[in-house]
Amino acid sequence: MAELTRFYQMFQPKHYDLFLNIDRKAKQFTGKTTITGAAKESQIAIHQKDLTIISVQANGQALPFTTDPAADALRIDLQQTGNVELTITYKAALTDTMMGIYPSYYELNGVKKQIIGTQFETNFARQAFPCIDEPEAKATFELALKFDEQPGETVLSNMPEARVEDGVHYFEKTVRMSTYLVAFAFGELQSKLTTTESGVKIGVFATKAHQANELDFALDIAKRSIEFYEEFYQTPYPLPHSWQLALPDFSAGAMENWGLVTYREAYLLLDPANTALDMKQLVATVIAHELAHQWFGDLVTMKWWDDLWLNESFANMMEYVAIDALEPNWRIWESFQTSEAPAALQRDATDGVQSVHVQVNNPAEIDALFDGAIVYAKGARMLVMVRALIGDDALRTGLKNYFAAHQFGNATGADLWAALGAAAGIDVGAIMNSWLEQPGYPVVTAAVEEGQLVLTQQQFFIGAGEEQGRNWQIPLNSNYAAVPAILTTKKVVVGDYAKLRAAAAEPFRLNIGNNSHFIVKYDTTLLQDILDQSASLGAVSQLQILQDLRLLAEGRLLSYVAIVPVLTQFANSHFAIVNAALYQVAGNLKKFVTPDSIAEQNLRTFYDKLSAAQVTRLGWNAKENETNDDQLTRPYVLRAALYARNQAAIEAAHVLFTKNKHQLVALPAAIRVFVLANEVKHFGSAALCEQLLQQYRQSTDASFKSDLCAALSSTPDANLIAQLIARFEDADTIKPQDLRAWFRNVLANDDGQQAAWDWIRAEWQWLEKTVGGDMEFTTYITVIASIFHTPARLAEFKAFFEPKIKTPGLTREIQMDIKVIEGRVNLIEEEKTAVNDTIAQLVK
Template sequence: MAEVTRFIETYVPQHYDIYLDINRGTKSFAGKTTITGEALVSPILIHQHDLNIQTVKVNGEVAEFVVDTDKDSIAITVPAVGDLTLDFEYDAKLTDNMTGIYPSYYKVDGVSKQLVSTQFETNFARQAFPSVDEPEAKATFDVAIKFDEQAGETILANMPEKEVVDGVHYFDTTVRMSTYLVAFGFGDLQGKYTETTSGVKIGVFATKAHATDELDFAVDIAKRSIEFFEEYYQTPYPLPHSWQLALPDFSAGAMENWGLVTYREAALLVDPANTSLPMKHRVATVIAHELAHQWFGDLVTMKWWDDLWLNESFANMMEYVAIDALQPDWHIWESYQTGEVLGALNRDATDGVQSVHVEVKHPAEIDTLFDPAIVYAKGSRVLVMVRTLIGEDALRTGLKTYFAKHQYGNTTGDDLWTELSAASGQDVNAVMSTWLDQPGYPVVEAKVVAGKLMISQQQFFIGEHTDANRQWQIPLNSNYAVAPVLLKEQELELGDYAKLRADAGQPFRLNLENGSHFIVKYDDTLLADILEHADELDAIAQLQILQDLRFLAEGQQVSYASVVPLAAKFAESKSIVVNEAIFMILSNLKKFVEPNSAEKAALQKFIGQLSAEQLARLGWAPKPTDTNDDTLVRPYILSSALYAEDQAAIDEAHALFVAHEDNLFDLPADARVHVLRNEVKHFGSVALFEKLVVAYQEATDPSYQGNLSSAITSVTDDQLVKRVVELFEDATVVKPQDLRGWFAGLLGNPAGQQAAWDWIRTDWQWLVDKVGGDMSFTSYITIIARTFRSQARLAEFKAFFEPKLAEPGLTREVTMDTQVIASTVALIESQGAEVNAAIAGANK
């Protein structure tokens, strides 16, 4: 296996002059790049990928060079080490896989248009210009761009435009930055602007396929986020502007290019009249995440990709810190509990999962580092632990010093811990190393043994595993003072339980506020005490009980059947976090039943009973009296009622569809997807299918498009299933960026699962060619693992994917997801009968 070679060890760039002449008609560009820097050896290595290098000069003289396509390199013989200037002339094609320089496709009033933009993270800048394309190789950049410009078009870049000469747009010199943060975009754009209190210009841009008021929400959030971070970090935003650009085609959610952040349209644009509250939450947190990066990631950057978490984990935490400050009425940390925390706990329980900090041994492994549940979610949860452990003041003091010391440079995690330790007086590194350098997380068991209250830790697993006897320094956050701040031991005795219980006057609990990355297993005595006083607990504590017990059931440490009654116990809660925990339990119970079986009928009845009271209370349409929680709970209740095939709910959804048949977008945003799916399931026809496909093609609102694709992929007719599969590869209908959602929808549909599974096996190479450069590409495999639950499907999965284990970018995902399916199969075989008996027994 090829090892990663650091090109910066051969040549250290200081400044780039980049000229690009881009032609959308021919999908090609010509380039000239001049790099000044220092050669450390000869030959030097410069990155390129798919560039047709015509000439290379060293200090003005034509030089010998060798291009190695396997290593993405240009090896250049230089006369001597020391300062020298490199000149390159080259040409290349625009890509069509959303990396490098690429076109986005869209229509305005039926007219096809293109917007050209960039995506250089992780290592795609080399597709646009020769460079030392590594995070540590920071330099300044002068960018000049010419393109087949038409009247009224706009071009944006990291820095302000300084002049236009003979059709060439020249931009101000950037600050010192990494190549992967260079960005530009141009096309027929509209924009809205504002300015922060410190004078930073804020702009939000989109194509003219969208109404202008769809930009307003992002303008407001971006402005207030920049202002918040300047105050929080106690460090000024270092650029004159912050542009936010919505792209019709974009592989990720967003990208933190310095001064020109790029987004999926769904992650930036908001229809003010009809957008669900969860979608507003998502857009706001994505914007805050990317703007948090402008300091943490852009101003100070990880030295190498093994410290990617240093960028992403921190930004993931800060998006919630920021939005909680900007919109306290949203209670955004509750969304964190049911989103990031849940994702991290689920992924991190599979043996073989990567650690937050992971060594990169092969270039193909770089993109696999972007595991959202680990690098983003788990990493942020570990940082939340640190924030709680050292306190807000120490965190901010440490960050201010960190930015001042390392601005425009590169760091490792140890550099951050050094500053936080100095600010707090605590050995932060000693705690963090146990969480970042080893995978997984502990289950802390609390039990009463011979009258003594005992706690112990061991790694928690779901599925087959090899226990490596890992230990953590665990912030316990207990409500009993006798429990230590950090559990460092394998096992610890806390004292006489009866006396401790009497003195405390409340049940013993660990991980208050669910702030540390572990779950708790209480013995029967302690759990019964907690459940007896459950009504006295806050919503997060109730969520934690349900969540931890569900994970313990998934890991077969407790019976899943014992969790079933708890769903009913908390079913009347009005809290969104409790309802989401209940919904997750109910969703997981679905894997124990087969379609059209008596067991499924019993589960439908159980879910219908649990949702009936809430459905009567909330109804289908928003009410002026709705609380924040009511608004967020309603979609879960509607989903449950329709799964239960409640006839009144089916009829109400159909009536709503009929009332809005001429303009389905106007259906209430919170209920729209459920109305559409209900219509397809119970009133479906070829005509309805075609109507929804046309609506999908004509829609400009991305959340509405998501609702339509969810409905379209829920078809049950064999011929319509076949039509859906045909649409997978029709980019005029399904953009490659949206294909993952379509595939997941059809695979999760029992009537379409076989067709979706056949398609991905048959057309795997097409998929690799189309979106294989996407850092989220392996999530296609994850989707399959989350869906399959039989021995037969496990065998088919292994037969197809095990031959791909040797591919470095797929090895970990295939290995883990094989275990995920195997653990699901084992759980169903072991506990299925008992679970279904519990469900039947719970029905009234």
């Protein structure tokens, strides 16, 4: 299957005429594709997958052909090179894998319905029409679509509809673009429309199973995002419209198809009257992410999948840039610190992790590139570092020049660095290559040695790691002027520490703002100085203390015993991001205790001690004019109180449930999941679980459905767990797109772990068939590795997954996750007694 020779080298398309005739009832379609292009070789290959090819013509003459399923290829002997017009007729089945052309299922007033949509990234356009399905093979497209149309249905594509003739919908010719960005959809849809200041039509589309006002928030964010990007990029949006479409079945979070962006319903639609602030922020950033792609990814596209980070890392940074400009009171960059930063730091510390820029030749490996913690989160941190180094003026100038030079074409990472470097007068590439081409990141040790402040760098590992002498160019961002701006060597002596400290108004620190991708290990003197002054530090700096201590403990450069007392120092913080970091550390302490042990009871008491004052201060119900920090902190402390089995908290949640039992969706969204889970755990019954499961089936509110999933899968009842798992393969109850969340929640439940683990081992073949073509398939393995922490589970994990280690696309994940679990098991075995003794002393 190696794609060492890319098909684009043999044949270079310029234009596609696509005709598709789709029969929903028969779940099949026929097609006729005419490709105009230049044959560079007389023997060419065209991508196709699972298409039944009926005929091939070149310039009107029938040609013999062969199919090569192993290479996803249609092989044609043209006998000559030069310009050619290929016409290929074929037929195929609609898929139920959420890839290619596929149906999305939903119910409206008890009637089952479907809409047809597409998902062509990474290389699934070849399942819809023969093409050169590579990012570099840009062309224009004219789509003609016929289907078993019903009155009142809506048809959407990348470009506006030009006309309808004899039941065929013809769309205007696209701009030059990659195959993976082609998209269309049709079905019974509702919409909300508006227009930007520059005249771009903006629309949000969804099934009629949703309330009309659920489209309003997305419409506002989409409009303002397009307007923001046009101004920031200093480059007009190049299409007439930007449609946002919510699909009931959708594998990823969203997809940046040019002009027709598709989303999971959960990431586009929301109840404006009852959605938690963090969920609003998530939906806004997802929309801003996809619309950032309309320039960075769509207008200018990576040349090959090894530069996938060019698309994703940039969009991941820009979603925060945009939302920070649109909703400054949200302080959205703080969310970056609690989501992207810790995800990148955790994943990137495992030996064997991919670099941001990674070579790929086998098509089966392409989907495995979409490692969210690396290509999205780490890559975004790299770009945040660049932004901090060069400033927004140079960033915008560089981007404008980059778009002008490469619009409607392709680019590489080197092209971006050249444009930004020219604008800033800095060799950006030299700095960034050490981050993009090398996996992992450094820990910088700051120590006072013989009176001198000394900084050293070495690669940081969680679990076993092979030191390879890697070196990074590290923007140190220190608060002491004597520290170099960039650490390029393994070691630097800064100067006399006593003099530096005497001249400074604050303790010595590195990585101010937490924008650079490294952590700091301060020696005892320096760390104590910081802790003594921690109350005067800002939210991000306080978060950093907890973040770095946690990672150092995970990497065995510090004992967890040293961190536990520090948690109490921050327990009453009014900063939401500090509470996020605090309860992430506290959550890690759970792995040191076994269920129903004295150690677990001590940990619950410790949680009560951490959360009690905050629960009293904040209560269960939102207060008028309370801060965003308080809104975002409340869930952390309520979850902690309930874990602590605080009887007042348990009773308060039960009272809220009882008052709202006839309208559970109306419970305040920010606390609803805790109320529901508390009821299932402490007052549950088979009847209650059946009632909640029925509401899960019937609801179209994605946030409410997520809460019901979390609550139901927390049940301690083995019979109810068995009933839930029996529905894992029932798509009418649990859609395949939502299955991973159900599986993860049951696996994380001590009372459900064995049953969930047994299920996935028994049903792996079914799972692979159902979601195996999905870029998120490997994350089922990641989920398991994030939870397992005992020697027995490690042995079982290895026994099941090691035989699958050579499966294309799974190799790296399995190898890494074995190391993840091994590192965790070794940490627990060595520190368990000391950690539990420390907690016991603190709760006496």
